[in-house]
Amino acid sequence: MNTIGCNEFLDQLGDWMEGERSAEARSHLRSCTQCRLLVADLEAIEHAAPAIATGDPEPSPRVWLALREQLEKEGLIHEPRHGHSHGLADWVDGIFAMIPRPAFAAAYLAALVAVGVALSGPRTTRENDARWLDRTETSTQTLNAQLDTDEQDTFLTLKGVDPAVTASLHKDLAIVDNYIALCEKSVREDPQDETARDYLYGAYQQKADLLAQMSDRGDDGQ
């Protein structure tokens, strides 16, 4: 059976996510861990999308534009080649249409997808390591900037919250920040360390989740 490479598979990713799965794509996915992980992440997002909070205000359109831009920069979404009618961009748009777009969850989802993609990118040589590190740092800088802004905004909303709860949230935010720093250091030291990358991604997810919880508490005025 003819097989395809990662780039060709990514061309078909939108179709794949919509259920159109060619034999070549199936074959590639069986043999490529990176693409398998990416598909698993996207499926997890697709699965979680409808459950993401309802009724919250929408984030600014820049969040969606930033995500598209980031995915395009990663080469993951672009005009389809080889006559494919659906790209990942269509799938992403479809998912976004499903999501009620709560401000925080959506913003983090966008930035996390970018970091997740960066952290799962293929790396086979030292040269790739360097490129991968650059790309990862670019993605994490974007996410960090997003998280920092939201962190400041969130703190402002916590004024009426039980001081014990606020203290708990602050303490745990510091814990997560510390893990992010430790994991980033570890990944920089050894980009091949998949477990460290996994932990780094997990730490970012935790921070995003925690900020979303803080925001909820602030909104509740509890």
Next chain:
Amino acid sequence: MRTHATQPASFHHWKKTGVLVPGLLLLSVATASAADRTTQHFRVDAHPVVAIHNPGGTVTVRAWTKSEVMVVAVRATNEVAVDATQTGNRVDILTRQVAEAAGPGELRTDLEISVPQDAELEIHNDAGGVNVSNVLGDMNVETIAAGVDLEDASGYLTVKTVDGSFQCVRCSGRIEVSSISGNFRFVDVHSPYVRAQTSSGNIVFNGEFLPNATYRLKNYSGVIEVRFSPGDSFNLTARSIKGQVHNEARLDPPSHHHFMHGLGNALFGSLNAGRASVELSSFDGTINILKRD
């Protein structure tokens, strides 16, 4: 001392033409002995859903044999109100602030709730504590600083805390729990699936390893401790990127500590037939696989 009856005296809503009509309070009784203690009853069918939102205070839920949900609320002050409403087979209990400015102590409300054994629970509690016993339905619990203690639960349990601890005693359903700094203890559990992740907390697992079951415990730092008996059967993967792995199990192939590129300190192997899957992972914490006392 005043007596409060926070709900209308008596409502009775019945099914009409087979459709459950949103109902309200079945019966409300205020006891004479405590000014801020109210009791409410709601008649329910099989598998009711009970949702509790109580930001501060203790939430205690117990199963009983009646087809009824009983809510006993003890408020610290009347700066806070407890709204309990029934919609079909769902009972919502919401504690809310009624005064514009009130301190956290004034908003404290303790809830004691009795539910049918097959009830499904949704509990949100920021500070205080959550205690649930003998409830067999699914449970979703979210807290910030409140600890969560579950006993004899057999439904699908999902628990999320920020720094609240979690303890599960004799639980037998699927368990998924996550926290940032909360400690976890699994005591005498016999669950087919346990996934536990805490960042800086400790995890202690002392339970049964069921055939084909999966036990996935993960933290960033802290200690992961798993207790086993010589007759247990599991495949073990244990790795700590920066920390240590200590093992007392006689694994096949014979275990010895590895420091593997990208894996840190790692152990792999089977105990007996390797029927269950045990995956332990830490960033810089310590993993202990110890014989049961």
